[in-house]
Amino acid sequence: MRGAVIHGSGDVRIEDRPDPTVIEPTDAVIRTVAACVCGSDLWRYRGIADVPHPTPIGHEYVGVVEAVGDAVTTVSVGDFVVGGFLHSDGTCAVCRHGQHANCQHGGGYDGCQAERIRIPHADGTLLATPGQPDADLVPSLLALSDVMCTGWHAAVSAGVQAGSSVVVVGDGAVGLSGVLAAAQLGATTIIAMSRHADRQAIAREFGATHVVAERGEEGLAQVRELTDGIGADCVLECVGTEEARAQAVAAARPGGMIGLVGVPHGDLPTEELFWANKGIRGGVAPVRAYLPHLLDLVWRREIDPGRVFDLTLPLEQVAEAYAAMDERRAIKVLLQP
C-alpha cells in the first residue's frame, strides 16, 4: 500500500509500505477513506522534535473495516468507522473513568496517512457510524478523530456550561473546534482570539459572539470589557506556548477555569493561579469517550466540524499537505487515499 513516511525535518514522502494485517485477536484493519495532517505532526516536520529514523506518520483517520480479529465484537467488516488518535482498550481502570487517552494498554498507530491502518484494541477504539455516510459528511467525521474532540476536551475541562462566558486562545483547527464545543455546551459569550479573517469567519460560523484580534494587554482589555471587567468563566488554551498560556490565565476571572489542550511548553504561573483561585485542567483528549455524543451530532447534521478543512489533496501529495500547513496556507488539510 501507499503511506506517508517522515524522513526528517521538512521531508515527508509517500512510499510503498507493507499492507497491515490483523496481528492480535483484538485488532481491526481498515481501508482509509480520509486522513489528515495535525498541527502536532508539524513538530517533527519543523525539526522541533527529532526523527531518529524514517517513520510512518499520521494519527487521524476514518475508514471502512476490511478485517477484524476473532475477539472483536463491536465493529464488522464493511462498517464505516471513526477512531481517536490513540487506541485504547476501553476496559482498563483508567478507561472505565472515561480517560481513554491514558489507557493502561493504549498507544499510537503505525502511521495513519496511509491507504490501510491496523487498529489495535478495535472494540475500545473505533465507533461505527449508523450506516455508510454521505460523502459530504466525511470531513466532519474525520474531524472527530482529533481536533473536534480536542476542542471539546478543552471546553469540558474548562467546565463550560449553559450561560458560561468563554475565551478561546488559538484559532487553529483545535481552537475553532473549541468555539464550536463551547457553543454546543451552551456558552452565551464566546470570544475567539484571532487575527486571521478566514479563521474569524469560521469562528463566527461556529458560534463565536465576539472576535478579539489584539493580543497582550490590549486583547485582555477587550476581553474584560466583554466580561463584567473581571475576565471569563472559562478559557480554552489551544496553542501550548508560554505566551498563549499566560494570555489564557490572565483572561480568566477569579475562580475561573482554564482548559488546556495545547501541549505545554514552559511552566505555569503557580502563584497567579492560586491567589486568584484559577484552575487548570486538560491534556490529551479521550476521544473515544466523546465519540458517541459528537458522532451523533455530526450524523444528525447539527454540527459541521469538518469546516476546519480548507484544503483537500490526494494522499500522493502528502508533501504538499505538510508544506501548506507549515506555511499557514491551510488551516487543516484533508488527504484522500
Place this chain on the structure above:
Amino acid sequence: MRGAVIHGSGDVRIEDRPDPTVIEPTDAVIRTVAACVCGSDLWRYRGIADVPHPTPIGHEYVGVVEAVGDAVTTVSVGDFVVGGFLHSDGTCAVCRHGQHANCQHGGGYDGCQAERIRIPHADGTLLATPGQPDADLVPSLLALSDVMCTGWHAAVSAGVQAGSSVVVVGDGAVGLSGVLAAAQLGATTIIAMSRHADRQAIAREFGATHVVAERGEEGLAQVRELTDGIGADCVLECVGTEEARAQAVAAARPGGMIGLVGVPHGDLPTEELFWANKGIRGGVAPVRAYLPHLLDLVWRREIDPGRVFDLTLPLEQVAEAYAAMDERRAIKVLLQP
C-alpha cells in the same frame, strides 16, 4: 481593649489596643467570643514572612455584634455572627460568582486575636446564627471562619462528589477539615495521609475510611492499592510544600483533580499534569459562599468541625498559643477573650 500584636519572629504579645469603632456605614464592630491561631499566622512567627513593624494579628473569629453602620441591613446589634478570614462586599462582579476571597473591594482585618474587631462590609462578610449558640457549638462555629471552609474549598475544588475516592495530603486542621468535607460530599473512599496518632483518630472520626502513614513511594503504593491501582479521583492538597504537591499530583489518577489550598511554594509539574490529564484548582477559600450551608450543618449538629481545636487558652496567653502550635503540641488553639 486587649489584642495580640506580633513584633517579630517568635514574639507575639497581648497588649492594650484602641477599641475599634464604626468608620464606614457598611462596618460592624463585634465583641469577640472566640478567636484562634492559624497555621498561616506561623509564617511570621517562624520568620518565614517578614514583620516590618509591630502588627495586630489573627483573622479567625466569632462574636456578638456591638455596633453597626447605617448601611448595614443583614446583621443587628446582639446577633451572634461568623465571618471569613477576609472581608468581602458580596456585591461586586467577583462575589456574584461566589468568589468572595477575591472580592474586588475585600481585604483583611486589623487583628482578630482581640477583644473587639471592626468588620468592614459587614453585610457581605458576616452571617448571623439563628439564635445565640450553646457554648459547646462555639468551636465548630469558629472553625467555619477558616479551616472548615478551607477544607471544604479543597474538596469542592477537587470536584468531590458522591462515590468519589479521595486522598487528603496534610493532617493539620485544614487537612482534617478536608476529610470531613469529603465525607459530607459523599466520597466513599477517603484516605487520610497522617503519621500522628491523635490526628489519625480525628481523621477517622471525620470520615476517613483509610489512614496511610507512609510518605513518598511507599505511601503512593498504598494509595494505589486502595484505588484500583491508578490513584484517586480527587486529591486535597492541604500543605503547600513542593513535596506535598508532588505527592498530591502523584496520588491522583489519570483525569483526576487536585484541590489546592496549601499556599504554594515552588512550581507545578506542568508536563506531568498535562500528559496524565490531571487538573488543579483551588486557592484562598471563599468562606462567605460556603457559610450558609456549613453553618446550617453545624447548627443542626450534623458536623463537628470544632474537634480540630485541642487546646483552649485565654487570650491573655496568646504567646503560649503560638508556641504550642509552633512546637506541634497542639493541632489548633482556641483563644477566649
